[in-house]
Amino acid sequence: MANDSKPKLIGINHVALEVRDIEEELEFLERFFDFSLRSKSDEMAFIELGDQFIALMKSSDDAKDNHRHFGLVVDDKDRVEKLLNEQEIDVAEGKFLNFYDPSGNQWQIVDYSEIEFLKNPSVLRYLGCSAIGKGKQAMGDLVRKGIDP
Secondary structure, X not given: OOOOOOOXXXXXXXXXXXXXXXXXXXXXXXXXXOOOEEEEOOOEEEEEOOOOEEEEEEOOOOOOOOOOOEEEEEOOHHHXXXXXXXXXXXXXXXXXXXXXXXXXXXXXXXXXXXXOOOOOHXXXXXXXXXXXXXXXXXXXXXXXXXXXX
16 A cells, blocks of 8 residues: 555654652663663653663653553563563463553563564674574564564
């Protein structure tokens, strides 16, 4: 459904999440993920994802997300699940690895090998993940679309 009069969507630059406390959120995430910050203040923090980022914005809204969520790609989903279980963080039942942060944001963890999402090899090197690859199904899905990984 190409339309030359409209810009094409080509990716996500960042995801912005509202959190009740920047320090609390960062301490929570550090229990499960290895990451660095682009910058941080009392009102916001930016988690580095190579060519993308997550923006955490301080908010007083305590509403829990029941259906809204975002999928975060990791190099080892099983290891995240193990860490969540060790920390006694509730993981939602079902096909996906979903959990809530202290501010009620729903995180869905996705393994890089299982999805069609591709990172440029130079970005993977920067992130220290140059050895990860794609699983058989994800590779087949990419090839069927004409994308040569």
